[in-house]
Amino acid sequence: MLEKIREKEMEFVLPTYARVDLAFESGSGAKLLSVDGEEFIDFSSGIGVASLGHGSSIIKDTICLQASKxxxxxxxxxxxxxxxxxxxxxxxxxxxxxxxxxxxxxxxxxxxxxxxxxxxxxxxxxxxxxxxxxxxxxxxxxxxxxxxxxxxxxxxxxxxxxxxxxxxxxxxxxxxxxxxxxxxxxxxxxxxxxxxxxxxxxxxxxxxxxxxxxxxxxxxxxxxxxxxxxxxxxxxxxxxxxxxxxxxxxxxxxxxxxxxxxxxxxxxxxxxxxxxxxxxxxxxxxxxxxxxxxxxxxxxSGLLDEISIYFEQKVHNMYQKHSDLFVEHLGFGLMRGVRVRDAKTLSDIIANAIKYRVLVLKAGRNTLRFLPPLTITKEEIDEGFKRLESALSAL
Ligand SMILES: Cc1ncc(COP(=O)(O)O)c(C=O)c1O
The missing domain is CATH 3.40.640.10 (Type I PLP-dependent aspartate aminotransferase-like (Major domain))
Incomplete structure (x- = not known):
């Protein structure tokens, strides 16, 4: 499946993006399903875009109603x-x-x-x-x-x-x-x-x-x-x-x-x-x-603040546990960054995260960036950090 997508892209799309070799076909909340049937936790929300998560029924219903008018x-x-x-x-x-x-x-x-x-x-x-x-x-x-x-x-x-x-x-x-x-x-x-x-x-x-x-x-x-x-x-x-x-x-x-x-x-x-x-x-x-x-x-409702604090705590725990990899923890709300000791380690972390099916972002030269959906749940956060922990431990 991915092979065919890649071939078509190479033939018809200008090569401006160094893409990760992944494609998705559906999503729900902070979960994405790849075309190969694998489920990912999305801590990137399409670079801060999918604010209500994937497959939002609010957005779907609004689009359907508006499209019909x-x-x-x-x-x-x-x-x-x-x-x-x-x-x-x-x-x-x-x-x-x-x-x-x-x-x-x-x-x-x-x-x-x-x-x-x-x-x-x-x-x-x-x-x-x-x-x-x-x-x-x-x-x-x-x-x-x-x-x-x-x-x-x-x-x-x-x-x-x-x-x-x-x-x-x-x-x-x-x-x-x-x-x-x-x-x-x-x-x-x-x-x-x-x-x-x-x-x-x-x-x-x-x-x-x-x-x-x-x-x-x-x-x-x-x-x-x-x-x-x-x-x-x-x-x-x-x-x-x-x-x-x-x-x-x-x-x-x-x-x-x-x-x-x-x-x-x-x-x-x-x-x-x-x-x-x-x-x-x-x-x-x-x-x-x-x-x-x-x-x-x-x-x-207070839920955004509650989930932001929960997410921040998880980032902080990860940062403390891996003080050999990380040098600083920055950001506000659900815009979080962890400075990695060098750029090579960061690209290894991101590659490993993909292997363990969690999507994170790079920012600047050596910052691991998190921009999860604003409506991410505690269960999705727990699962994402569990996978990230495996990815870090396997470095
Ligand atoms: C702060 C800031 N300004 C502008 C842009 C450009 O936005 P767009 O890619 O939608 O043109 C971005 C995109 O990442 C951004 O982060």
Whole structure:
């Protein structure tokens, strides 16, 4: 079975992914069934996307009902679930903002950069266009979000890139880099792809105040941290800040592609300044409403916090037991990372985990990353860590 899938892929799909030699055909909760009939525990949720787990009946019923009525009309017409979804997102954030709907994290960040650039053009005397980002950030794969991603290894080809992206070594260095042309600072509060690296709360708060005093926009990329991944609806709430622009994607659609950029600078973009054929259509926005309703209930019931603490404890036990392999344990909520002593050991751990049928992720050079479904059960957690323990012991 896998052989045929591999052959077809080699013949017809561009080889941009170094894929694990596995394919799945169904899933339920945090369990995935491979095409070869093996059951896996999923501690990755498709890189933080399947927030309600696999095979969610809430998502299935929403899709079926919406598909039987209407999937898409384009943004030429009003889309009732789109504005309902925007209302829900804004209410959950607690910010006074408005939303634009896109289809992915990169696209949401493109929107954020466009809002900032236009703000820099029309507000103030000199044209301001520079966006400062942090080393080891990840903001997407389009030409400008790739350039915003401060990882030089990703800039080897594809140039010339758009001008105006400046990289800070760390949050401390941002102040030195500000000049008359700076319009925004874009950061992840917990760098995801960069290695599950949380920023320091006091430093972020000080940055927020500094930027406000200079009318420089604070863009928080919550593509990975958002939608309850770090315990609150937004990591920005955890950090007690009020950004000017926030982006979301991944867990918002529970597997249906959707991205959002929301901003308090709601009069910057006008008719014709931005658009998307698919963005916020009936399918994606109705599913996002269902996902948000369910996650809001789940958070309010106390279950999300309970399961997050349970998961964290398990990661911590593993980390302590294998202190020869691990050097640090980081993250919030259900976004967890364990720094492995070196990159080779990490790839051995991930390969062994697959042998023992548990899916985990790599982040940065040497971080073992966990992004389980937010609705994972204690039984699934126990089983996953049992398998991981076998994988570690067999190293
Ligand atoms: C923080 C962050 N921003 C942006 C992106 C890009 O999102 P997408 O792959 O949906 O374009 C990612 C994806 O991993 C991400 O983690």
């Amino acid at each position: 209407l999937l898409h009309t384009s943004n030429l017409y009003h889309i009732p679930p789109q504005s309902e979804c925007a209302k829900k997102i804004v209410e959950l954030s607690g910010y006074s903002m408005k939303c634009f709907f896109a289809n992915s994290g990169a696209e949401a960040n493109e929107g954020a950069i466009k809002i900032a650039r236009k703000y820099g053009e029309v507000e103030g005397r000199a044209k301001r266009y520079k966006v400062i980002t942090l080393e080891n950030s990840f903001h997407g794969r389009t030409i400008s979000t790739l350039k915003a991603t401060a990882q030089s290894s990703m800039h080897n080809y594809f140039g010339p890139f758009p001008d105006g992206f400046v990289y800070a070594k760390d949050i401390d260095e941002i102040e030195e880099l500000l000049d008359d042309h700076t319009v925004a600072v874009m950061i992840e509060l917990v760098q995801g792809e960069g290695g599950v690296q949380p920023l320091d709360r006091a430093q972020v708060k000080a940055l927020e105040l500094l930027l406000k005093s200079k009318d420089i926009l604070l863009i928080i990329d919550e593509v990975q941290t958002g939608v309850y991944r770090t315990g609150e609806f937004l990591a920005s709430q955890l950090y007690d800040i009020t950004p000017d622009i926030v982006t979301l994607a991944k867990g918002l659609g529970g597997g249906v592609p959707i991205g959002v950029v929301m901003t308090s600078k709601s009069s910057v973009l006008g008719h014709g300044d931005h658009g998307s054929t698919f963005g916020g259509n009936y399918l994606s926005s109705s599913v996002a409403i269902a996902v948000l309703d369910e996650l809001e209930r789940y958070k309010q």
